[in-house]
Amino acid sequence: AQKVTQAQTEISVVEKEDVTLDCVYETRDTTYYLFWYKQPPSGELVFLIRRNSFDEQNEISGRYSWNFQKSTSSFNFTITASQVVDSAVYFCALEPGAQKLVFGQGTRLTINP
């Protein structure tokens, strides 16, 4: 079965704190892709990153970083020095080779000033 679990339903932190959003996935496919999307209060879904199953290198983009660990089937997302504009719902998604994205339930992140 293909499944994505985002155990943290809601997270609330104070601005400038670092925050990590967890994502655990399940798939039997050996080739798959993982994604993170951001859904700000305006409602659109914004693509953040794509990672394939053969590339376990961590990635950093500005204040955002992603830690992919196949051994624990996790693809966690860290925001460093969070800002109020980071407030959104963040979705982790799995594409198990059939171009059907399976989404987690999302984590609602609130950054308080």
Place this chain on the structure above:
Amino acid sequence: DAGVIQSPRHEVTEMGQEVTLRCKPISGHNSLFWYRQTMMRGLELLIYFNNNVPIDDSGMPEDRFSAKMPNASFSTLKIQPSEPRDSAVYFCASSFKGISSGNTIYFGEGSWLTVV
């Protein structure tokens, strides 16, 4: 560059009425997806097309829902008759499906449907 364009952005309709949601994918993309987002079920894939052909419609809830893609630049999702439980945000998305999988799917801004 224009992203995925959806219309209407918001629609309120009465139960029993027909609803048509429209989507224009990103130019050059050959795969199109319709997703539905609700609080209870999260983001669900309803149907996806590749080269205008429906590939998987297993997520379509029931016969009241239908989707078409008459050409590479236009798709519709129709609900007839609509019911209150159809109230949700409907997202259209597109991607370019090449030889490999894992192509990034880009979403429109969503159509917020309320059936009263």
